[in-house]
Each structure stands twice: as structure tokens, then as C-alpha cells.
Amino acid sequence: MSEANKKSFWQYYRFPIILVSSIVIGCIIGLVLGEKATVLKPFGDIFLNLMFTLVVPLVFVTISSAVSSMVDLKRLGKIIGYMLIIFVITGFIASVIMITTVKLFPPAKGVSIAMEAPGEIQALNTSEQIVKAITVSDFPELISRKNMLPLILFSVFFGLCISLIGEKAKIVSDLLNVLSEVFSKMVSLVMYYAPIGLGAYFAALIGEYGPELLGSYARAMAVYYPVCILYFFIAFYLYAYYSGGKQAVNLYFKNIFPAAITSLATQSSIATLPVNLQGAKRIGVPKDIREIVIPIGATAHMDGSCLSAILKISFLFGLFDVPFEGIGTFLTAILVSVLSGVAMSGVPGGGLIGEMLIVNLYGFPAEAFPIVATIGYLVDPPATMLNATGDTVASMMVTRILEGKDWIAKKLTANESE
Template sequence: MILLIAILLGAIIGLLFGENATVLKPFGDVFINLLFMIVVPLVFFSISSSVASMDSMKRLGKIMSSMLIVFILTGIIASIVMLVAVNIYPPGEGVSIDLVTPETTEELSLSEQLVKTFTVPDFVNLMSRSNMLALILFAVLIGLGTGLAGESGKPFGRFLSSGSEVFMKVIKLVMYYAPIGLFAYFATLIGDFGAALLGDYAKAILLYYPVAILYFLIGFTLYAFIAGGKLGVMKFWKNILTPAATAFGTGSSFATLPVNLTAAKNIGIPKDIRETVLPLGATIHMDGSCLSAILKIAFVFGVFNMDFSGIGTFLTAIGISLLSGVVMSGIPGGGFIGEMLIITLYGMPMQALPMISAIGVVVDPPATMVNATGDTVASMLVTRSLEGKDWVHQVVD
């Protein structure tokens, strides 16, 4: 409640003072920087300790396979939801936007992109949150090595487990500053985007925000019910508001990850599941990005007076949204690649690129909220798949 009140007050300040509210930005930056400082060691210790403590690799395989199925299915559902919405309320009609040629970008082959995504040339590069998939792969290998070392690896395993617990306590300390940080960040957010809401992108924004919020409220309630029945729904909503507020205010799934792990623990999701699914989800599971990808496609179709109809067009749109939200989100510059894919597959001019990039900026807060909280409910579904329907009644560490 304190966080929600802080966000509301920040929104009011942003509306009243407009761009002048950006004077509060440093206070918000301190909060998000503190969260970003924690993310790299937290991801390393949580994943490596989780993998090291697993009884068998069979358990890890089950978690990973269930996780991927859940990620893909929820991404498809999110895409279909927005597909229905843009057909009811087309976002690009009557829009007049100046076309600006985008800056020159570095082109990489698929093989080069994959190498950069999953590996880094030096150990020190793992310390950057821009190489999260490489860090996750490294953490999994460390966990596997610790488990395979048997008795010799147990002291190191205890160190990994201890590190995970220590950083969870650090999160708790940082969250004492959260009301101030989210107040300042939200005041800046509303102050910056106030003008955009009245501009050419108003129609797209007025469509995305309600759809994203309804998907968050209705869709995630349904997922939580499937995962744990009425008690699952109650536990989800009791614990998800803090991660949702953090994601909405900071615009970062990585910054929300520390808070999300705490929420998942309080919900009752087993340690090995939450510490595997949530860090990976923050990297490669993006229901909010699936929603925005469909919106971007429909928007440029409207701008160029193209017919956005037909099974082929819709299936291509869903495919692109899945690539953008589940696959490319884990690749450095994946959002840009997804946008390039949109204009390339549909034969649109390169000038369409800055249009859809701008949409991504203005819908980022609710998109991130859906992305981050979607990881939590996805971990509940994975738990239901592995532990059975009674998991929600069990007490976990």
C-alpha cells in the first residue's frame, strides 16, 4: 500500500509540474541503480545454488521443458488478445507522423548474434547485465559442476546457497528506499510522457494501456487459478503488487527480478523452480512485448493504409510477436531486431522503423509490468505441472 500511494503521489506531481518534475529523476535513478547492482550477483547465486542443490538432472530437465511450454503458450495467448483488440479499434488510422531515417546500425549474422548472446570473450564481461543469457549459462554450468563434484563440491554448494540468502536480505534493505524511488521515478515518467499522450500516438497508447492492464488483471488471475485454484489466486494477488509497481515505475524486468523472487517465495513456489524460471523469464519471457509487437504491426499497417486482415497476415503477426517476446528479448538488441523483422517481412519502408520504436518507448511501463509479473504466474504454472495441484498448500523454504 505504501508503494501504491507513493506511485499515485508521483503521478500527481508529474501531472501538475510536467517536465519540471524531472528534477526528481536522480532519486528514482538511485533506486533503479541499486536494483541493477544486485541483479548480476543475485542471478548467479540463485541459479547456481538452485542447480547445485537439485537431486537430479532429470528435475532440471522437467523444469526447463515445462517452463518453455508455458512461456510459448502464454505468449501466443497475449498475441491473440491484442490481435482481437487492434481489429476492434485500429490504432494507426488517421495518424500523421514525420518519417525520420534511423541511425546506421551494426549488422550481425545469425551465427555472430548467437555467439554474442550465449558467450562472452572474458570472465569480467559476465559482470554486466547486458550479457544476462551468458551469465545464466555460466551459473548453470557452475551449479552442474558443483553437483558433479560430490563431497568435494558441498562446501562450495553451501557458499552458493549462503550467497543467495545474503542477496535476498540485501533486496529487503534496498526496498526500504522503494517508496521514495518509485515516487520520484513515477513523477518523472508522467512528466516526460504527458505530452506524448496528447500527440499522434494517443490512439495506440489508449489502446495498449487498457488491454495490458486487463490482461494483467483477468489473464493472470485465470493463470493463477489454473495453477493453484482459489488459494493460488489469493496468494498471487497478495504478493504481486510490489513487483508490479516496481516494474511499472522502473520499466525494467531485471530491476524487478529481486522483488519478484521475494514474491515467488511468499507465494510458495519451490526454490529450484523460482530461482530457475524467474531469472530466465526476465530474459526470454515477455507477454507484454508480445502485446506491443502486435500493436506495432497494426499501427504501421494503418499508417501505410495496408489491409490488416487474413489468416496469413495474422499468423505472421503472431509468429513475429513470439519471436520478439520469447526469443529475441534475450538477444542483445533483440527489440530492434524484432522491429526490423516486422518491416522486412511485410515489405515496409525503413522509415517505418522509428515509428514503431517510438511506440515501444511510450508503452514500456505497462509492457514491463506484464512481462515481469508474467514470469511469476508462469513459475506458478510450472510448479503446478511438476508438483501437482496441492503444491499451493505446502510450506516451502
């Protein structure tokens, strides 16, 4: 039994252990070599580019195939409805947790930062931002990872039309299912390169930016990083437990670490999406649920970004000696955190739009922008990790609502048609 347990442990955790080991080695190389370690960055960029190249067609075929295969369109509506409710609830919980934390441990206490004006910041046009967020003006723009939400909406629309046409379009639906498997196989092959790519990426990252972690922002990081760790192990434990009890918790933590490590290193929910889909499949989340919830979650479910947005807002309030208190202030902060979370999704270090949103909506002076942008960069890895891994547990909760609390037992006793 002991040998079997050892084998089972190694079987489940072999790849995460290899990934973590490569990242630790990369960090050591970065600390030893300093800025010279940036010569390794191309090896990390290769991995990142491979994942980004695959993610657009993968999102299109997985969402389109999932929607097109649905005979029951009411189920599609339920999946999306429950998914949105879960996204809002978990984002609200994350925001409240961070508001409580920053009230107990003000991140800007005793911090003194020289302000430098970054130049003119254009005010955000909210209606224009909404239009740009959900649509593009030309088809070629659709096949870009920078326009993930329009691509997702197009994929749902495309799959829906296939489903509505019915039997005549079955050949297209079958083709999409096969293509989904092909791209999943491509991802699994690319992941063999992940230890080298992520190790090199971290070596360059630590070599170039390591000293900043010990600078003026150390207090903010000392507040944020423990909250992220606790949120990952406690909140996600509770979410997974709700989705299916102890068995769901075990399945989640056995299968989530490749996605957690990939998102931590790449700082991109989009780059982590293929790994996340594989993890959800191993957990047993039904195909239609995982292939709708997880891709949409990569652009709209941002627990980590909600945590970081509250941190940035409270940091600026403290820096400019503005009291961070009152129900109105807290509710506004929660709303801004959700909005900025959606704005900053997808692209590594791509929180600048969300940070501009914070600076402009609260009326902070322009010189506040580089301050909050620096915090954004430093908190981006753990924030993205929570964003990405939260998508998987969200898909499990949607499954529990739709399939019942014994969905894991059903999965184990039935062969899923993939």
C-alpha cells in the same frame, strides 16, 4: 474477525499501497512542475542503479545454488522443459488476443504522423544475433546486466558441474545458498528506499514525456492499455487458478503487486527480478522452481512484449496501408512478436533491437523506425509489468505440473528447507 481481516489486509497490501501512493504523488509533481521535475530523476536513478547492481550476483547465486542443490537432475530437466512449454503457450495466447483486438480496433485508423528518416539502419544478422544472445567473448562481459541470457546459461552450467562433482563440492553449494540469502536480504533493505526512488522516477518521467501521451499515439495507447489491464486480471487469474485453484489466485494477487509496481516504474524485468523472487517465495513456489523459472523468464518470457509487438506491427501495416490479414500474416506476426520479445528484454526502454527486427523483417522503410520506437517507449511500462508478473504465475504453473494440484496444501503442512 473484522479487525483480523483489516490487519491481514494491511499486512499484505501495506507496501503496495505505500508504493502506489508515492508514485501517484510523483505523477502529480511531474504534471505540476513539467520538465522542472527532471531534477528529481537522480533519486530514481539511485534506486534503479542499486537494483541493477544487485541483480547480476543475485541471478548467479540463486540459479547456481538451485541447480547445484539438485540431486535429481531429471527434475531440473523437467523444470526447464515445462517452463519452456508454458512460455511458448502463454506468449502465443497473448499474441492471438492482441491480433483479435487490433482487428476489431485498428490502432492506426485516422492517424497521421510526419515521417522522419532516422538514418541508416543496419540489417540484422540472425545467426550473429543468436550467438551474441547466448554467449560472450570474455568473462568480464558475463558479469553485466546487458548479457543476462549468457549469465543465466553460465549459472546453470556452473551449478550443474557442482552437482555432478557431488560431496566434494558441497562446501561450494552451501556457500552459494548462504550468498543467495545474503543478496535477498540486501534486496529487502533496498526496497525500503523504493517509495522515494520510484516516486522521483515517475515525477521525472511524467514531467518530461507526459504531453506525448496525449499526442498522435493516443489511439494506439487507448487500444493497448486496456488490453494489458484485462490480461493482467483475467489471463493471470486463469493461469493462477490452473496452478492451484482459488487459493493460488488469492496468494498470487496478495503477493504480486510489489513486483507489478516496481516493473511498471522501472520498465525492466531485470530490475524487478529480486522483488519477483521474494514474491514467489511468499506464495510458496519451491525454491528450485522459482530460482530457475523466474530469472530465465526475465529474459525469455514476454507476454507483454508479445502484445506490444503485435500492436506495433499492425500499427505500421495501417500506417502504410498494407492489409493486416491472412493466416500467414498472423503466424508471421506471432513469430516476430516472440523473437522481438526476447530481443527487447532486460533493459528499460531496450526494445530498439526488437523494433529494428520488426522494421527489417517486414521490409518497412527506414522512416518507420522512429514511429515504432516511439510506440515502444509509450507501451513499455505496462508491457514490462506483464512480462515480470507473468514470470511468477509461470513458476506457479510449473509447480502445479511437477508437484500436483494440491502443492499449496503440501507447502502449508510442511516446513520448506530454504
